[in-house]
Amino acid sequence: MRAAEPEAAPRTTSQQGAQAITVAPETATLVSAKISASRKAKQKKRAAAAVKYAYKQIGDPYRYGGTGPKSWDCSGLAGGAWRKGAGVKLPRTTQQIYRAVKYKVSWKGAVKGDLLFFYSGKSHMGIYVGKGYMIHAPSSGKRVKKIKLTGYYKRNFSGAVRPGY
Known part of the structure; x- marks a missing residue:
């Protein structure tokens, strides 16, 4: 049977x-x-403000647990950009942010201001700034930078959210 x-x-x-x-x-x-x-429209305006804030942090050093204003870790940068730039408070860690923001988006559906998560445990994140780029705080010894989202990031992508609603 x-x-x-x-x-x-x-x-x-x-x-x-x-x-x-x-x-x-x-x-x-x-x-x-x-x-x-x-x-x-309000979300789009907030996203633009968050992206503008993130751009101003380029060059700041990475620091584990850093929430600014002079050093950042990846979730601290995302949270700081959305809080200080756009007035939207987010939780502290990558996993908490992913769970808390209910509006989920796809890789192809990402727009400026969306938060992109990487690796199976969503242990790293960045702020999508458009045209295939994101700003992130990479790791110890490095600085906040804007990077092209290459095949490496697409292979390790694990989700994205759109804060600000």
Whole structure:
């Protein structure tokens, strides 16, 4: 006797304007949670402020546990940029930030200000600044810098979030 094959996960269709969008169940809540145009505009403005703040930190030294203003670790930089630049308070560690920010995004869906996470334990993060670049505090002995997101980062990508809603 053959075992029954598992059913494919159901897909949800949502109407957005005149287009029908089909999404997987795990992302259905993002589409169905209607975000007003004014909230989107406010988030975009906050993201721009966070990115602007992050740019000003380029060259500052990395320090484990650093939350600024003169030295940073990766989550301290992201939290500082969103808090001081955009007025949005985030938790302290990479894992806490990922769990706390409910709006999750994909690698291809990332926009300026999104927080990108790397490695299986989400142990490193950076701030996406657009056009395939991010700003991050890399590791001990190094400084905050803007880098091109290469194949290495894509292979080690483990998620992204969009704060500010």
